[in-house]
Amino acid sequence: MDKNKKIEEKILKIAIEMAKEGEGALFVIGKNIKYSRLLKQKFKKFSVFSKGSEKLLKSLASIDGAIIINVKGEVLDYGAMIKNPRPFRGYGTRHAAAISASKNKNIAILSSEEERKVKIFKDGKYVMQVDALEKNIQKNISQMTGILESVGIGTIGTIGVATLVPTLGITLIPGIIVFGGSYYALRSLINFLKNKH
Numbered sequence: 001m002d003k004n005k006k007i008e009e010k011i012l013k014i015a016i017e018m019a020k021e022g023e024g025a026l027f028v029i030g031k032n033i034k035y036s037r038l039l040k041q042k043f044k045k046f047s048v049f050s051k052g053s054e055k056l057l058k059s060l061a062s063i064d065g066a067i068i069i070n071v072k073g074e075v076l077d078y079g080a081m082i083k084n085p086r087p088f089r090g091y092g093t094r095h096a097a098a099i100s101a102s103k104n105k106n107i108a109i110l111s112s113e114e115e116r117k118v119k120i121f122k123d124g125k126y127v128m129q130v131d132a133l134e135k136n137i138q139k140n141i142s143q144m145t146g147i148l149e150s151v152g153i154g155t156i157g158t159i160g161v162a163t164l165v166p167t168l169g170i171t172l173i174p175g176i177i178v179f180g181g182s183y184y185a186l187r188s189l190i191n192f193l194k195n196k197h
Contacts, residue, residue, distance in 0.1 A: 003071070003072070003073065004029075004071060006049075006073070007029055007048060007069065007071075007073045008029065008107060008109075009141050010048045010049070010054075010073075011027045011029065011048065011057075011069070011109050012109060012118065012120075012130070012141050013054075013138060013141055014027075014054055014057050014058060014061070015027060015109045015110070015111040015118045016111075016118050016130060016132045016137060016138055016141075017058070017132075018058060018061060018111040019111040019112060019113070019115075019116050019117060019118050019130075019132035020116065020132040020133060022113050022116060023058075023061070023062060023111060023113055024094060024110075024111055024112060024113035024114075025058075025061035025062070025067070025110070025111040026061075026065075026066040026067070026094050026097060026098055026101075026108060026109075026110050026111075027057075027061065027066065027067045027069060027108070027109045027110075028066050028067070028068050028069065028080075028082070028098075028101040028102070028106060028107070028108045028109075029069045029070075029071070029106060029107045029108075029109070030069075030070070030071065030101075030102075030104065030105060030106025030107060031070060031071055031104075031106070032104055032106075033068055033080075033082070033101055033106060034082070034083040034084065034100075035066065035068060035077070035080040035081055035082050035083055035101070036080070036081050036083065037065075037077065037079055037080060037081070038064055038065045038079040038080070038081050039063075039065075039079045041078075041079065043077060043078065045074045045075055045076050046074065046075050047072075047073050047074055047075070048069060048073045048074075048075060049073055053075075057075065060075075060078040060079075061078070061111070063078060063079050064079060065078065065079035065080045065081055066078075066080040066081075066082055066097060066101060066108075067080070068080050081097075082097035082098075082100050082101045083100070084100055085097045085099070085100045086099045086100045086124070088126075094110060094112075095110065095119070098110045098119065098121045099121055099124055099125075099126070100124070101121075102121035102122055102123060102124055102125070103123065103124040104123075105122075105123060106122075106123075107120065107121070107122050108120070108121040108122075109121075111132075116131070116132050116133050117129055117130060117131055117132060118130040118132055
């Protein structure tokens with residue numbers, strides 16, 4: 001399994017647990033993420049695969065700001081304020097930060113405390129939503145990251161997403177909605193699912 005997929009699986013698991021508990025958080029995985037610190041702190045990076053990292057990540061995520069993770073799975077910072085957030089109509093600053101941070105092939109994974117959902121942003125677009133309260137949703141984490149690799153080309157823009165979800169969202173796995181609008185994106189998802197079974 002590729003390292004990026006392992007990192008995404010680890011963070012999705014934590015984000016789903018946090019959403020289930022009604023806690024908000026933002027995790028950004030990638031490189032060249034533009035941010036500043038909300039707090040002055042000394043911080044020693046650690047791996048998301050280190051023993052005890054899940055508990056530490058959950059604690060750090062409860063602090064305002066994003067957790068920044070590089071492509072090696074190292075946690076570089078916490079309490080990060082994403083620069084130049086792009087507004088996401090009908091949502092707050094965490095959603096705006098997620099959209100901006102996900103640009104340049106980064107992935108932002110947001111745990112929404114109000115909705116109890118995990119939202120995934122890729123290349124500046126909202127691409128997937130996971131219902132943390134769906135029964136046994138964590139058993140599907142591997143499938144979610146596989147779909148994430150297939151999605152990205154042709155996903156819909158973020159304007160008006162909340163009102164378009166019922167018509168443009170595609171439910172592939174109970175509790176998961178993938179947003180897509182173009183033939184190519186749908187085709188790659190169908191091919192991916194066929195190859196998995």
